Amino acid sequence: MNDLMCFRHCSVDKSIFYLATRPISSSSVCPLCKRALRESHFIVPPFRIASPLTKNAVGIPHSLTIKPSSKSFVDYCHGDDLHVGVSDSRGRIHHYDEFGLHCDSNPETTFWTDCLLIQNKISQLTNIEECIQSDEWTQARYEPDTLNCYDFVVSVVNESEKSRVWTKENFCREILLPHTSRVGKFLLIFRRALNDILAVV
């Protein structure tokens, strides 16, 4: 997903956003005051806001990796399923689904693109394989609601971090939600900038 650009032109409380891949042209006008942007003063000149998503997560070690199960974050709607995995010291992503346990090590595999990465939770892990009881994470035992990709990741984190026992609920609230809400805010503006070219927020 591309970065956003942000500026303030004539209003101190309205920010204007556009995609970094669609720069302001010589004919662009401010959507608020309609003056030509090239010829006028900016209260805050354009600056870049980096996308919170990582272009390709394969190869990045010690991370939690999250993305929508069946589409990209651009098309993600509230309530759609998310898929989550965990990477080892070599950046291989281990994850669990209805087909069992997987280990993705090929960066050409396109599933783990434009992912949300959380990097400070599992730095202590040296060898994830030691934390994975592979007879527990089988295709036959998979349950969409009670034994899924998220149960797998919380189990690995609990194995790696002996000082605290995470439940699915407190892990979601304390670790995932701050990151997913930041992505949600970026997506909201990104989609407006996709449609409006210059989106006033």
Ligand SMILES: [Zn+2]
């Ligand atoms: Zn203006």
